[in-house]
Amino acid sequence: MITKERLDPDKIVDTALAIADDEGPAAISFRKLAAQHDVTPMALYRHFKDKDDLLAALGDRLLADIVLPEPTDEPWDRQLHALLTAFVTALRAHPRLADLTLTRILVAEPGLALAERALELLVEGGFSVDDAAEVGRQSICSLIALVTTDPIVREFGDPVAREASLRRKRASLGALSPERYPLITASAGSLICSPSQEQYYAVGIDLVVGGIRGVLA
Template sequence: MVATRRDPAVHRGLDPDKLVTSALAIADADGLSAVTIRRLAQQHDVTPMALYRHFRDKDELFAALAERLLAGVELPEPDDRPWDEQLRDVLAAFVAALRPHPNVAELTLTRILTSAPGLALAERTLALLQLTGLDLDQSARIGRQVLCSLVTLVSTEPGAEEHGAPEARDDAIHAKRTALAALPPRRYPYVVAAADVLICDDSSDDYYRLGLDLAVAGIRGVSPTG
């Protein structure tokens, strides 16, 4: 009797969900560029070919990462409050799902309209924008821009671009602050004075609260109902 060789990925209990979790952890720690099929295979002690059983290439893996983040958006139930209050809660739910993973946030841009959770977010956003008196085309333009702006808000959070060990991140942030503080104060008085906040705001909650407030206020400013 000829023995059959078991798939190493099956033998080790690998599945797409576990692989996405591992890839997300790599991206969170070292940035999206660090996520490769080879590194993921090494982490699970299998050959890269074993992973191709689940993902045809890195693009498919990245699509799965994006869908993981979008699946984490907990949309609030519709209610009778004004459209702007409801929309802020919807946008806040989107930010809350992206916020723990700033290095991966940008991947969601191409998956919002190609995944079930992304489509649910888009549909709810458009429905609320229709309550502003805008026509559907303008609602679509605004909805697209505001979701894109929130992805950028997360991916460019001050300090989020620093990867590696906490000590290395702290050193990098300190070096940037020092560089701004060393600028000629007569020429750049406001930049020098605001160096700490410009490089890394100590209150990330305030950072996101302000971003959401500005997004909703901007929509109010261009809507017929104000």
């Protein structure tokens, strides 16, 4: 257990992060956190005014994990791809909390740095400042959704239960009439879950960047 003398906001966030990764953010409570730190719940209120304040701190932690790539001489869209990949990489470490970053991007310093760099690249690519803001906002929302809807993450944590669930879903599609739904039945496995998590994210980011280029065109 951690004693009162060692209690600090970072340690509280660490514990809340571990709980949320295992059970989801709904499982976080001041009572549970206090028990793990061997303090009273009131001790936590010295650092966080309520659960929403704590969840905001969790969102900030995810944003702080973004490793922004340095500017290069590559075309703007390739640099944007690298930037968005860095964002997604940080979120993938804590997929159940990815949506907590949405309201913190324009508040926390790491989020502001991400937003400013994205806008710079979009303006460099040819967007007006206002259009860059709209494109950037929707792109970030799409990438957050990409992480939160990861079909592998959304399945059961237990590998055996997850595979059983996926088999049932594949069998359900596979039982459809191949005469009426030839492509659905042929691709049942891939429709239910991407063959590779890396491919899932690579295609998702490519679609976002490709869409941005298409809007510009």
